[in-house]
Amino acid sequence: MAVFLSIIIPAYNEERRIGQTLQGILRYLRRQVYSAEIIVVDDGSCDATVSAVTKFHGKDPAVQLLQNDRNRGKGFSVRNGFLHASGDYLLFSDADLSTPIEEVEKLLTALREPCDIAVASRALPESHIELHQPGYRRNMGRLFNVVVRALMVPGVRDTQCGFKCFTRKAALDICHRMICDRFAFDVEMLYLGSLLGYRIREVPVVWRNSSETRVHVCRDSASMMYDLLRIRWNDLCGRYREYR
Numbered sequence: 278m279a280v281f282l283s284i285i286i287p288a289y290n291e292e293r294r295i296g297q298t299l300q301g302i303l304r305y306l307r308r309q310v311y312s313a314e315i316i317v318v319d320d321g322s323c324d325a326t327v328s329a330v331t332k333f334h335g336k337d338p339a340v341q342l343l344q345n346d347r348n349r350g351k352g353f354s355v356r357n358g359f360l361h362a363s364g365d366y367l368l369f370s371d372a373d374l375s376t377p378i379e380e381v382e383k384l385l386t387a388l389r390e391p392c393d394i395a396v397a398s399r400a401l402p403e404s405h406i407e408l409h410q411p412g413y414r415r416n417m418g419r420l421f422n423v424v425v426r427a428l429m430v431p432g433v434r435d436t437q438c439g440f441k442c443f444t445r446k447a448a449l450d451i452c453h454r455m456i457c458d459r460f461a462f463d464v465e466m467l468y469l470g471s472l473l474g475y476r477i478r479e480v481p482v483v484w485r486n487s488s489e490t491r492v493h494v495c496r497d498s499a500s501m502m503y504d505l506l507r508i509r510w511n512d513l514c515g516r517y518r519e520y521r
Contacts, residue, residue, distance in 0.1 A: 281311035282381070283364030287318050287354035291372045292325040298374050299333050299340060305378045306339070316341045318358040321348035352462025356452045359443075367448040371439030373487040380482040384442040393447040393475035394467070396433060397440035403481035421501065428505060430467045433479055437463055440482065447475045454517050461504030468508055469517060 284302060288295055299315065306313045317330045319342065333340040343357055355369045366388060368381055376397050384395035398404055400422075425436050441463070443451070450473055457465040470477055511517060 279312065279365070280314050280363040281365050282313040282385075283358075283362035283367045284313065284315045284378075284381075285318060285355055285358030285362060285367065285369040286315065286372050287320060287351045287358070287369070288322065288326050288330075288372050289320040289348065289351075289354075290322045290324045290326060292322070292329050295326055295329050295372055296333070298372055299330070301374060302378050303333075303337060303339070314339050314341060314363060316343060316358045316362060318343045318345065318354040320345050320350070320354045350458035350462075351460060352455065352465070353458040355462060356455055359448050359452045362445075362448075365445055366442055367445060368442040369439070371487075375487050376438065376440035376482050376484050380440065381442065383480050383482060384440075387478045387480050388442060388444060390478075391476070392478040393444050394470050394477045395442045396435070396467070396477060396479050397438045397482040397484070398433075398435040398479040399438055399482070399484045400434035401479060401481040405481075405483045407483060407485040424502070424505065425464055428509060429464055430471060430477075433467055433477060435479065436467055438482070438484065439463075441466070447473075450475075456511055456516065457504050457508065459500065459504065461501045461508065464501075464505060465508050468512075472512070472517060 295317065302315055319327050327342065327344065330340065330342045334342060343361055345354060345357060358369065359367050366385060370376065370378065380397060384397065387395040399406060422434065422436060430436060447470060451466050451469045454469050455462065455465055467477060
C-alpha cells in the first residue's frame with residue numbers, strides 16, 4: 278500500500294520520552310484516513326532507546342527503527358531517515374514533540390497550496406508559543422537567524438524549529454546533496470532547497486519549549502556558525518552543483 282506521510286524522528290538517548298512520543302503520534306495517525314509510517318533513527322544511543330522503539334514495532338509495524346553505525350549527528354540521522362522513507366510527504370520532527378504532531382496538518386495544507394517545503398515557524402505573528410525558551414536562548418536564536426537570513430536563506434525567519442515537511446522529490450533532491458551532519462543541517466536543507474528552485478513557505482505553529490534540550494548555547498552555537506561558513510564555502514567550491 279502506498280504511504281502518504283513518513284514521519285522521521287532522529288533520536289539520541291531518548292528512552293525517557295520516545296515511548297510517550299510514539300504513543301502520541303500513533304494516537305493521532307489512527308484518526309487519519311491516510312497511510313503513514315514512523316521511522317525512528319537511533320543515532321548511536323547508549324541507553325534503552327532501541328529497546329523502547331523495538332517494543333512499539335512489535336505492536337505496530339508502522340513504527341520502524343533505523344540505527345546509525347555510531348553517533349553521526351542529527352543531520353545525518355534525518356538524511357538517513359528520508360532516504361529510507363516511502364511517503365509522498367516527508368516530515369521530520371524532534372523527539373520531544375515541542376511542535377505537537379497535530380500541527381502537521383498546517384504543513385500539509387501549505388504543501389498542497391502548493392509549495393515544496395513547509396517550515397514550522399515560531400517567529401510569525403500567528404504562531405502560538407505555549408512555553409517560551411529562557412531569554413538567553415531566545416536571544417541567541419535571534420542572533421543566529423539574523424546571520425542565516427543575511428548569508429543563506431533571506432526569506433525564512435525561523436530555520437531551527439525541528440518540524441519541517443517536504444514533498445518527496447524535494448526531500449530526496451536535497452538529501453543527495455547534503456554535507457552537514459549536525460545542528461546546522463536545517464539551514465543547509467533550506468539553502469539547498471532555495472538553490473534548487475523549490476518553493477519554501479513558513480507556517481505558524483503551536484510550540485512549547487522542552488527543558489531537556491541538549492543544545493549547548495555556547496559550544497553548539499559556535500559549531501553552527503562554523504557550519505554556516507562551510508555551507509557557503511561548499512557552494513562557492515561547486516560541491517553542491519556537482520549533483521545538479
